[in-house]
Each structure stands twice: as structure tokens, then as C-alpha cells.
Amino acid sequence: MIESTVAPFSFEEVALATRNRGMPLEALRYDITPTGLHYLLVHFDIPYIEPADWRLRVGGNVDHPQTLTLSEVMALPARTETVTMECAGNGRARMSPRSFSQPWLLEAVGTAEWTGTSLRNVLDAAGVRDDSIEIVFTGADHGAQEDVEHDYARSLPLAETARDDVLLAWEMNGRPLEPQHGAPLRLLVPGWYGMTSVKWLTRLDAVTRPFDGYQQSRAYRFQRDDDDPGEPLSRMRVRALMIPPGFPDFPERRRTLAAGTTILRGRAWCGTAPVAKVEVGIDGVWHDAELRPGAGRYAWSEWQLTWEATPGEHVLSCRGTDADGCTQPDVAPWNVQGMANNLVQEVVVSVTG
Numbered sequence: 497m498i499e500s501t502v503a504p505f506s507f508e509e510v511a512l513a514t515r516n517r518g519m520p521l522e523a524l525r526y527d528i529t530p531t532g533l534h535y536l537l538v539h540f541d542i543p544y545i546e547p548a549d550w551r552l553r554v555g556g557n558v559d560h561p562q563t564l565t566l567s568e569v570m571a572l573p574a575r576t577e578t579v580t581m582e583c584a585g586n587g588r589a590r591m592s593p594r595s596f597s598q599p600w601l602l603e604a605v606g607t608a609e610w611t612g613t614s615l616r617n618v619l620d621a622a623g624v625r626d627d628s629i630e631i632v633f634t635g636a637d638h639g640a641q642e643d644v645e646h647d648y649a650r651s652l653p654l655a656e657t658a659r660d661d662v663l664l665a666w667e668m669n670g671r672p673l674e675p676q677h678g679a680p681l682r683l684l685v686p687g688w689y690g691m692t693s694v695k696w697l698t699r700l701d702a703v704t705r706p707f708d709g710y711q712q713s714r715a716y717r718f719q720r721d722d723d724d725p726g727e728p729l730s731r732m733r734v735r736a737l738m739i740p741p742g743f744p745d746f747p748e749r750r751r752t753l754a755a756g757t758t759i760l761r762g763r764a765w766c767g768t769a770p771v772a773k774v775e776v777g778i779d780g781v782w783h784d785a786e787l788r789p790g791a792g793r794y795a796w797s798e799w800q801l802t803w804e805a806t807p808g809e810h811v812l813s814c815r816g817t818d819a820d821g822c823t824q825p826d827v828a829p830w831n832v833q834g835m836a837n838n839l840v841q842e843v844v845v846s847v848t849g
């Protein structure tokens with residue numbers, strides 16, 4: 497297979513990969529990813545926070561700055577959204593040359609039921625002034641990247657913060673947030689790549705100039721080369737993934753399947769436009785899969801295709817197309833940070849008679 501030919505991974509990449517797990521692809525079977533199987537991305541250390549001591553500070557360009565306790569936030573009207581979240585670096589390790597960061601292959605995705613209050617409830621109470629252009633979200637975690645020391649922070653344009661489905665979430669899958677997923681409160685921005693959904697939230701600040709923090713102005717950009725300031729990433733590109741059929745061997749995970757009728761299944765999602773079509777490739781020939789819409793605009797859809805598997809080696813693949821007509825590429829355009837590589841997944845199976 498293609499990926500066994502790329503350069504070996506460094507200790508540092510392996511250390512990142514073991515801190516930040518992906519979702520095993522067999523977990524695509526669940527509508528809602530069990531919390532322990534949801535992918536994880538933590539840049540620095542998971543901060544230790546006592547919920548009783550925690551406060552959310554809302555300030556900057558607002559008329560009524562606020563300091564809220566967790567119970568005050570949780571007393572606001574609650575809503576639950578089923579949301580598929582994917583890391584912008586998913587597919588990074590399949591770019592060549594690959595950038596040195598979390599070496600995702602395909603598994604940086606998961607779908608959860610997030611419960612919280614609409615962000616706008618908190619912003620409305622603070623009275624964001626009219627000349628504000630963005631809200632900056634700051635987490636309790638602190639670290640350095642390229643020698644720039646900072647608290648993890650990202651901003652969102654004001655128009656996005658007005659959406660009812662953008663949440664300040666305190667629950668994931670019906671339970672209080674786990675420490676690794678941002679306890680006690682995180683931002684959740686459906687449709688956008690995961691870096692937007694700031695965990696361990698401590699501050700919201702309205703600003704009148706574009707936020708230039710590290711995670712906004714340097715990270716998460718499509719750069720052609722090191723000198724290119726690049727375009728910022730926002731919404732998730734279309735992607736379909738397949739549950740690898742049959743059984744794997746250990747440790748190479750080569751797949752074996754008995755000949756006969758097999759249902760190939762998987763999920764597809766897209767942040768820019770709804771998923772319109774999923775095709776399954778069998779030895780290079782594309783077939784339209786059956787598509788079942790997900791539990792909401794930003795929850796993944798399930799797809800399936802019945803396949804009469806004949807003995808021999810077969811290459812299976814799947815690709816999604818969104819309502820804007822964007823289809824997953826065989827090879828995504830290279831970029832310095834290895835971002836948004838939604839290349840087509842391939843699974844090789846040996847079918848036995």
C-alpha cells in the first residue's frame with residue numbers, strides 16, 4: 497500500500513499519536529461515538545480545573561462585562577446538538593513530504609451529542625458592542641509553539657457567534673465533559689474543523705480588530721510555502737470513510753473477508769454544504785451508495801452498499817460529494833501544515849473462497 501512507502505515516524509510523532517488518539521474506524525458503526533472512542537487532540541497539557549473555582553470571564557468590547565460560575569452558565573436555557581467534529585490535520589501523515597505534527601492518517605473524527613447553552617445567550621447578556629468584529633475564545637491550557645508562548649485561543653467572526661447551534665457545552669453524550677474533552681466548559685462550533693471548538697474555556701472577549709494569536713494567525717492556514725501567510729481554515733471539507741470489512745491481522749492489519757454478499761458501510765460528513773452523494777470504488781469502478789441522513793445538519797450520514805465479494809485481492813475505496821459539487825480528491829493539494837487532506841480512503845481486502 498502507498499503509506500508503507502513513506503518515511504518512518506519519529507519518536508516525537510509517535511509520542512503525539514499516543515497522547516492524541518484517533519477513532520478506530522470500526523466505531524463508524526455507531527450513530528453517536530462512545531466518548532472513549534471519540535478522537536482527541538490536546539496541544540499542550542490537559543489543565544487541572546476544580547469546577548467550583550472555575551469562572552468564565554466575558555469582556556473586551558462589551559457593555560456589561562461578566563464573571564460567571566459554572567452553575568450560572570448551566571442555569572441558562574439548554575440545548576443538545578449532534579455534531580461530527582474532525583481535526584483539520586486529519587490526513588496530514590498521508591501528505592508527502594509530511595509536516596511534523598500530530599501524524600493523523602484518517603481517524604481524527606467522532607460524533608457526539610453536546611449539551612450546553614447557545615453562546616449568544618451569554619454574549620447577549622454581556623451586550624457586545626456594535627463595532628465588534630470577532631469574539632476571542634481563550635482556554636486554560638498554556639504552552640509554546642515555534643517559541644511563541646500562549647494560552648490556546650481562537651476567534652470566530654461575529655456572524656458565526658450568532659448561530660443558535662454554536663454552544664458553550666458542559667455535557668458530552670449525556671455526561672459531564674471529561675477532562676480531555678474540555679471540562680468544565682468548551683466551545684462547540686458545528687461544521688468547522690475542531691481547532692475552533694476551544695476547550696477549557698476561561699475567557700470570551702469581543703474585539704474590534706482581527707485576532708492575531710498564534711493559533712489564529714500562524715497555525716491552521718493553507719500555506720504553499722513557509723513565506724506564504726496562507727488562507728485560514730474554517731469549515732470541514734467533504735469526507736466519507738468506510739468500516740474496513742472482514743477481519744484484520746495483527747500488527748499489519750491486512751484484511752481478510754469470506755466470499756459472498758457483504759454490506760460495506762461507513763459515514764460521510766461535510767461542513768461547507770450537505771453531503772449529496774457517496775460512491776464506493778470496487779477495483780476502480782465507482783458505485784452509488786445508499787445514503788441515510790444524520791441526526792442534524794452537522795451530524796454524519798450513514799451510507800451502505802451491498803457487494804458480492806469474489807475470491808482474490810480487491811481494492812475498496814469511498815468518496816463523498818457535497819451539494820456544492822466538491823468531490824474528495826485522490827491526492828489533496830499539498831500545503832505546509834498538512835491541513836484538510838480529504839483524500840479518498842483505500843482498503844485492500846483478500847477475499848477467500
Ligand SMILES: Nc1nc2c(c(=O)[nH]1)N[C@H]1C(S)=C(S)[C@@H](COP(=O)(O)O)O[C@H]1N2
Pocket residue numbers: 534535536537538539540581582583584634635636637648676677678689690691692693694695696
Ligand atoms: N483549549 C484547547 N482547545 C482545543 C484544543 C487544544 O489543544 N486546547 N485542540 C483543538 C483541536 S485542534 C481539536 S481538533 C479539537 C479536538 O477536540 P476533542 O479532543 O474533544 O475531540 O479541540 C480543539 N480545542
Ligand SMILES: [Mo]
Pocket residue numbers: 537582583584585690691
Ligand atoms: Mo485539530
